[in-house]
Amino acid sequence: MSPAPMRKDAARNRQRIVDVGRQLVNDGAPLQLNDVARLAEVGVATVYRHFPTPEALMETLATPGLEALVARAERALTEDEPWQALADFLDTTLEAQLTDPAISIVRAAPHHVLPRTTELATTLDSLAGELLDRAHAAGTVRTVVTWDDLRPLMCGAAYAATVHADGQETRLASGRRYLSVMLHGLRR
Incomplete structure (x- = not known):
């Protein structure tokens, strides 16, 4: 029954x-539910009724991005070239982490x-593992490397790009450079 x-x-x-939470996360401010209530101009009880913890709000903010990553991983599994499918998926993942702080936090x-977050994270890890397994089977990735x-x-690459670069474009460029180094190390 729904x-x-x-x-x-x-x-x-x-x-x-949700809109106030998104703005706070994008600004790098902590998600304090009392602050969210004040900024959203609603009662504190209203916030807690919808989101009993800051983590619940953060996970709600991350859900659309996680769903998009799951969809991207599913598409990648249909692509012919396992190495390129894995590399492109990792690039998309890095971009999502650098453009949506909620994703990295979650x-x-x-x-x-x-439960929805757990489901999405589990599915995402499973699909990413399959992408890596395909690249292993194709002989394009070192077999000692696991999704773990x-x-x-x-x-780490997303964190380093965030800490060491100012502005979104610079962070994306730095993150992609770090990812390129990482991919070079993975490739057989």
Whole structure:
């Protein structure tokens, strides 16, 4: 049985909360639910009713980006050239991490509070592992490399690009340079 549809005012308040949360995350500010309530001009109880924890709000913000990455990984698995499919997927992943801070935060979290986030993260890891397995089978990637190795390396490349470069374009260029070095090391 699906939940009852949300009242229009409740849906409007939820969207205001999400919009404020997105702005705070994009600005690099912490997600404090009391601050979100103040900035969204809603009651604190309203925020907590929709998002019981800051992590729930953060995961909600990351969901569209995670869904897009899952879709990209699924498309990559249909591509003919395993190495290029993996490299392009990793490039898309890096770009998502550098343009949507919520994705990096959620992907680096040791656990998730929303079942949908857990589902997306598990699916994404599984699909990425399949992409890597295809590249292994094609003989284009060193066999000692696992997705458990690549995932933190991707987070590290995104983090390094964020810390060592100012502005989104410079971060993307730096991140892609770091990814290129990493891909060069992976290739057989």
